[in-house]
Amino acid sequence: MRRNALLVSAIVIGLAIVTLLSRTIDARRANNSDQFAEEPLYVSAPTAKRLSLAFNGLAADWYWMRSLQYVGGKIVNYEDTHEGRIDFDGLASLNLGLLPQLLQVSTALDPQFMAPYEYGAMILPELDSNQAIALLNYGKAQNPSAWRLYHHLGYIYWQRRDYLKAADVYAEGAKLPGARPWMAAMSARMKGEGGSRAAAREMYMHLAETSPDEGIKAMVVKQAMRLDSLDERDAIHSILSDFKTRSGRCVLSWREVIQPMLAAHLRLEAASGAPIDPSGTPYELIKNGCDVGLNVNTKVPLK
């Protein structure tokens, strides 16, 4: 009995010592891991596929989760050292140099794995849209019947404001069996009014509709807020211009234009009468009451 108690104590104390030692070693190694964290992957995509034997699917999952952890880790690190949250448009400042390679290896290991293509289409254009296009073109070659990849590629070209190319890609994807009917409509829209807000709204709507990724859906919600806010600011700007034309001066407070704002179906704050943006934050009067702007606390993205 006493012997058992001694052995159990030895195990517990031993584990505690091992844990402490691990922490000490980790603390010493921290600088090294930072130094090597950004080193390019030693194993190229084809080699990784060859070495993974029958476990290439699992290896692809591993690289996929590593991609997510890589971006997530950078975001957490950024938010810990800076104030505020980071959006898709701020990703360029994160130095995500390893991400293209991680996604390439993941898709080379499992070319039918759609999530990395989709993720690449959303994130890579912020870093290098050519790499995003290369990834999606590889996906197209490996999955000739995956019309969603054409949608994502069209999105990349649309972001680059290459509307004609986007139209071509949508038209090509629309011909595939199983493609949604709106693919053809998107092609026409890209050709006719690629830069319009209506096109942007439709683009984001289809992205949310076709993606199971919660991150993308959240991005779409923010972009929809941005587009709604742009519409609202146009309406408010027009009301403020009308007021200036009629009275020869800019407004001193929102209360002076409450009626036209209600007529324009804008949501107003009860206390001040200020119009509220889609994130629930009141707009601000700028340029001495001649124009409208976003509050610094708003959650509506600028880009």
Next chain:
Amino acid sequence: MIASDATRQTNPQSSDQTSASSVVSESSSIGADVRRTLAIARNAFREAVRDRVLYNLLLFVLLLIAGAIFLGELSAGQESKIIVDLGLSAMLLFGAFIAIFVGVGLVYKEIERRTLYAILSKPIGRGQFLLGKYLGLCLTLLINVLVMGVGVSLALIYVRRGWDPLATKIWPAIFLIYFELMIITAVALLFSAFSSPTLSALLTFFVFIIGHFSSDLKSLANTSNSAAARVLFRGLYYLLPNLSNFSAITQAAHGVTPGATPFALAVVYMVAYVGVLLAAATLIFSRRNFK
């Protein structure tokens, strides 16, 4: 010969009786052979269970539970795919380890414990003995694979909080994994028929790895400048088991099932290859001197 023909002509009834009794005794002898082989198989299975081989199922279940609970947060909506990849890869890996490490000890243990002498002193052929051992381990692996397959299906249903079509679509891939394990077991048995367990395990592990590099052997054969190298690589390509014929895990994770023809061809390939390996093992084992 002539005399016997003559006898047959003079007494056709007695000739019929003789051939009938020979057919009966032949079929009863085949029946006894099968019974004896199955008895060895049953014992090999019992021995594997006694050696706690099936305990690996516990580890597998823990792996799946951990995967099902934690992967949701790490995989951004790809839980089902990762559960299939993780589950079927673990199934292949665990199965390969069992096939290799238990397979190489099947014959060796009997020799070391000297129980082989007692077995072979009975009317049991060496080929029967090997076949029985092989079938016993295959049965262990079958149960292992079936339980793991059910575990993966249940994990898929759990992560989807409802029915997931993948739960049934993964089964052809699971059977292909089992066929691959049957080949690996036969390879282990072949090596253990003439070599030590350590060396047999090492060689079988090499065959498992090279078996998944078959396409590289073929491309080496096609691109090599030397005629001798071409012959060597082509020979190795056809001689070594092409285990990529049984790799359907990645496709299964996307809900793609192998077609009936590739599946049937894989089964025929497995049967033919296992037949060759068991015949070779019997040939070597029959020549071994246990004095």
